[in-house]
Amino acid sequence: MGKKSQKKISNEIPKEDNNDSKAESVPFYVLITTYLSYLILIIFGHIRDFFGKIFKSGEYAYLRHQNGYAPLNSDFENFYQRRMYLRIRDAFNRPITNVPGRTLTLLDRVSHDKNKTFELTGTTTEVLNLSSYNYLGFAQNKGPCADAVKVSIKKDGITTDSPRMVAGTHEIHRELEKLVARFVKQEDAMVVNMGFATNSTTIPALVQKGSLIISDQLNHSSLIFGARISGSKIRVFKHNDMKDLEGVLREAISQGQPRTHRPWKKILVMVEGLYSMEGNILKLDKLVELKKKYKFYLYVDEAHSIGALGKNGRGVCDYWNIDPNLVDIHMGTFTKSFGAAGGYIAGKKKVIDWIRLNSHSNIYAEGMSPLVCQQIISSFKIIMGEDGTSDGKKRIKQLMDNSRLLSTELKKMGFIVYGDKDSPVVPLLLYNPAKISAFSREALARKIGVVVVGYPATPILSSRVRFCCSASHSREDMEEILKRISEIGDLLQLKVSTRKNIEL
The missing domain is CATH 3.40.640.10 (Type I PLP-dependent aspartate aminotransferase-like (Major domain))
Incomplete structure (x- = not known):
């Protein structure tokens, strides 16, 4: 962290410095490679479906009329789920087993049939929680x-x-x-x-x-x-x-x-x-x-x-x-x-x-x-401070500090980040569909719990990871999180921003 990232941030919000929500344009080569990735997925998906319906017709029976009943899922509408979502399904809906506070305990699972089904391994993984909407840190089982x-x-x-x-x-x-x-x-x-x-x-x-x-x-x-x-x-x-x-x-x-x-x-x-x-x-x-x-x-x-x-x-x-x-x-x-x-x-x-x-x-x-x-x-x-303490004010202040720190430092590293810097939600753009699951898996390997989002929840070119800041995280937590995210960014080549001189 540089000296500028350690400046004290007051509760007063300077509006003239907070109009940073304009989305950065997508670099041309990222645009091309993202479209190519989807095109390749679609072409090979249809090829597999064509031969699958001939040689493994039983696996496609649920997409055809059976005994006079129309299929509940059409072949066309089901294509995305079969050929795209299924490949990265392990990055979504991970089960948890504790209070979603500063950390989160995930139930480890494996799939032996290419993400069609999962089974629990009996082990758990504790991660720093950037996935829950625990903005003020009130998701607690004590206190x-x-x-x-x-x-x-x-x-x-x-x-x-x-x-x-x-x-x-x-x-x-x-x-x-x-x-x-x-x-x-x-x-x-x-x-x-x-x-x-x-x-x-x-x-x-x-x-x-x-x-x-x-x-x-x-x-x-x-x-x-x-x-x-x-x-x-x-x-x-x-x-x-x-x-x-x-x-x-x-x-x-x-x-x-x-x-x-x-x-x-x-x-x-x-x-x-x-x-x-x-x-x-x-x-x-x-x-x-x-x-x-x-x-x-x-x-x-x-x-x-x-x-x-x-x-x-x-x-x-x-x-x-x-x-x-x-x-x-x-x-x-x-x-x-x-x-x-x-x-x-x-x-x-x-x-x-x-x-x-x-x-x-x-x-x-x-x-x-x-x-x-x-x-x-x-x-x-x-x-509201009606408990006789200043805990509420401290939580609000800590949340704002964490939000500004995460957003600004990610931009300094070269990531493309959406949103206002006072927002506790910090979206980091991934673009390429292959990087949705890759980021999630790499984050899990580094003990960070994140939410990744892609089409159709976002536009087809705007796959992203959505970080949710919390007052339960300390400055040390945030610095460690930034360090690990930077490693993932280097590995997946996500530092594609062309903006320079980002100031806090």
């Missing part, structure tokens, strides 16, 4: 949060055995909802026992036929799913591009609804505070300016940003120092920064009351487990 949960189990049990609207609203639910509302500075909040359902069942309660949803092109699937089942018209704008959003808004407002050209009943813009695959932070300052100008409703998904961004951990509004009341609907999850499960919706009391009456998660789904509520309450109080 004040775990102690409070133990007491909660004895007092309240583990389930309410009923939907919230029937007999499943426990006093601890209301305690948590009031705490969430206070934390995000809103009038009221509603908690849901599943993060995905928080979005997918709330959006249909807010907008219906005759409304328009304008969605960022990289929004999470829960937002997309909720938008589709709402019955609203959907338009998409370029990722985090406020100029493109303004163009979509101007056209939508001027043209109105299709055919009739009547004004839209509602216009709802849906965005995320932090995009977990790109590491980009929402340009909320510019978005709020558009909101004041065009008078649309704003829905911000803070699944990854709540707890992880801002000097107080209050998310993207805190990060940009913007009044939270300028956002109409605040959504967040407890699965990342709080070491728990579920999600929340916060806003004006009348709006939240309406959602309670119309959200399927509140009407049909079982209420959040009391012990999960207690975990969230305890972590909230630590973050």
